[in-house]
Amino acid sequence: MPGVQPGEQVVLEVEDLSHSGEGVGRWQGRVVFVPLAVPGDRVRVTVVEVKKNYLRARLEEVIDPGPSRCRPECPSFGSCGGCHIQHLPYECQLQYKTGRVRNSLERIGRLGGIRVLPALGMNHPWHYRNKVRFHVMLREGRPALGLYAPDSHTPGYWVGDGTRCRILDRELNELALIIDHLLGQYRDELLQGPAPLISHVTLRRAVATGETMVVLAAGGGRPRLGKLAAELAGTGRVTTVVQQTAVLPGREPDDGRTRTLYGRGYITDRLGDLVFRISAASFYQVNPVQTRVLYEKVGEYAGLTGRERVVDAYCGVGTIALFLARQAREVLGMELSSRAVADARQNARLNGLGNASFLQGAVEKLLPRLFRRDGGPDVLVLDPPRRGCHRSVLETLARCPVPRVVYVSCDPGTLARDLGLLAGYGYRVVEVQPVDMFPQTCHVECVSLLERPASSG
Numbered sequence: 001m002p003g004v005q006p007g008e009q010v011v012l013e014v015e016d017l018s019h020s021g022e023g024v025g026r027w028q029g030r031v032v033f034v035p036l037a038v039p040g041d042r043v044r045v046t047v048v049e050v051k052k053n054y055l056r057a058r059l060e061e062v063i064d065p066g067p068s069r070c071r072p073e074c075p076s077f078g079s080c081g082g083c084h085i086q087h088l089p090y091e092c093q094l095q096y097k098t099g100r101v102r103n104s105l106e107r108i109g110r111l112g113g114i115r116v117l118p119a120l121g122m123n124h125p126w127h128y129r130n131k132v133r134f135h136v137m138l139r140e141g142r143p144a145l146g147l148y149a150p151d152s153h154t155p156g157y158w159v160g161d162g163t164r165c166r167i168l169d170r171e172l173n174e175l176a177l178i179i180d181h182l183l184g185q186y187r188d189e190l191l192q193g194p195a196p197l198i199s200h201v202t203l204r205r206a207v208a209t210g211e212t213m214v215v216l217a218a219g220g221g222r223p224r225l226g227k228l229a230a231e232l233a234g235t236g237r238v239t240t241v242v243q244q245t246a247v248l249p250g251r252e253p254d255d256g257r258t259r260t261l262y263g264r265g266y267i268t269d270r271l272g273d274l275v276f277r278i279s280a281a282s283f284y285q286v287n288p289v290q291t292r293v294l295y296e297k298v299g300e301y302a303g304l305t306g307r308e309r310v311v312d313a314y315c316g317v318g319t320i321a322l323f324l325a326r327q328a329r330e331v332l333g334m335e336l337s338s339r340a341v342a343d344a345r346q347n348a349r350l351n352g353l354g355n356a357s358f359l360q361g362a363v364e365k366l367l368p369r370l371f372r373r374d375g376g377p378d379v380l381v382l383d384p385p386r387r388g389c390h391r392s393v394l395e396t397l398a399r400c401p402v403p404r405v406v407y408v409s410c411d412p413g414t415l416a417r418d419l420g421l422l423a424g425y426g427y428r429v430v431e432v433q434p435v436d437m438f439p440q441t442c443h444v445e446c447v448s449l450l451e452r453p454a455s456s457g
């Protein structure tokens with residue numbers, strides 16, 4: 001654009017919110033992304049990045065606030081990267097998420113006119129998270145717990161400052177303070193040269209039972225970590241402490257790369273009348289209240305009568321599989337993580353559900369094999385990670401039609417891509433239900449029902 005340079009200040013009206021929760025305005029015909037702005041705001045911004053088709057800008061002043069702007073609950077909002085839309089009232093957050101899902105289906109999946117139901121929200125959208133992963137960073141020469149600032153690898157929130165995270169479970173907030181204090185107390189032992197020995201600390205709480213897990217990510221230093229684990233055990237607040245020895249940024253601890261420092265190495269939670277063992281390396285939904293809502297919707301869409309054969313692909317510790325097993329003839333779970341599969345098998349035993357079994361491996365390998373050997377299921381549940389299904393999984397479903405598919409997704413973009421492909425293979429997208437598993441953030445979970453008429457494709 002002629003003239004516009006980083007550092008220049010402009011005034012604009014914010015019209016929309018982007019998929020990552022940034023305000024979207026226009027200036028001289030070009031889109032401008034403004035973090036922390038909301039629709040209806042008239043703002044003064046500084047341009048920080050100039051691209052061919054858009055600009056990025058920093059909010060300097062809200063000249064006239066939009067009608068939907070509200071005061072964020074947390075004093076760290078804006079500097080901490082954990083929440084994105086605390087400055088929007090919860091009703092508006094839900095509307096935004098419903099719109100975001102519809103928009104992704106239309107734009108990415110080319111699926112116009114799909115029935116997208118209003119997002120199902122929480123009565124109390126605070127302190128819902130049963131899990132947090134803190135970075136251990138140096139602060140005044142000692143290791144300290146914190147979270148990154150938005151879009152950066154620099155600290156945006158320090159546990160030690162005493163601000164309780166508004167979306168984290170209250171007990172985990174208190175435990176985080178204790179651990180931060182211990183990191184300071186053992187500062188010399190917990191440094192490895194100039195860097196912290198521990199790179200991350202993950203806290204997980206089984207909210208129904210109160211059992212709590214601490215995962216310390218550190219390549220080595222077992223005796224020193226053992227001492228820390230003993231201190232944590234002494235607080236009476238911790239059920240188990242696990243060391244994660246291989247640190248993969250942004251990933252769950254890897255199978256085989258964890259060792260137990262204290263306790264049994266897992267925690268046990270209850271969802272409804274089912275119990276679940278969860279190991280450090282296993283995926284588990286982070287919002288227990290909304291997990292019930294999500295799984296009930298999965299059950300409704302599965303429409304089971306007791307005669308069906310169900311496959312739960314990407315099954316984690318077998319939660320959906322076991323919820324459905326009570327209404328199905330048999331359920332088969334498929335999961336890559338061997339720890340999660342071990343948990344799932346144990347969970348089937350714990351709940352006395354002998355009609356559920358589990359296979360370890362990649363869905364893209366296991367599903368075609370199942371179709372070849374035993375034929376397809378009556379109902380298939382897909383709940384892949386954020387990146388969505390491997391293309392070959394969808395191609396398998398093109399060749400081997402399944403009458404009813406329930407697709408659970410935490411990313412509207414990859415969901416839209418995959419539903420678009422399935423629609424091209426003859427599946428009908430009946431309905432999409434967004435569920436707000438992540439209030440105050442831009443993230444949204446969806447459950448979708450697809451049907452494959454026998455004559456189609």
Ligand SMILES: C[S@@+](CC[C@H](N)C(=O)[O-])C[C@H]1O[C@@H](n2cnc3c(N)ncnc32)[C@H](O)[C@@H]1O
Pocket residue numbers: 282283284285313314315316317318319320334335336337340361362363364383384385386
């Ligand atoms: C979003 S989680 C869903 C877990 C479960 N349905 C639940 O509600 O707790 C996705 C799961 O897929 C697993 N996974 C990732 N890639 C996979 C693959 N290619 N094949 C099988 N499982 C995979 C992950 O380990 C994780 O447990």
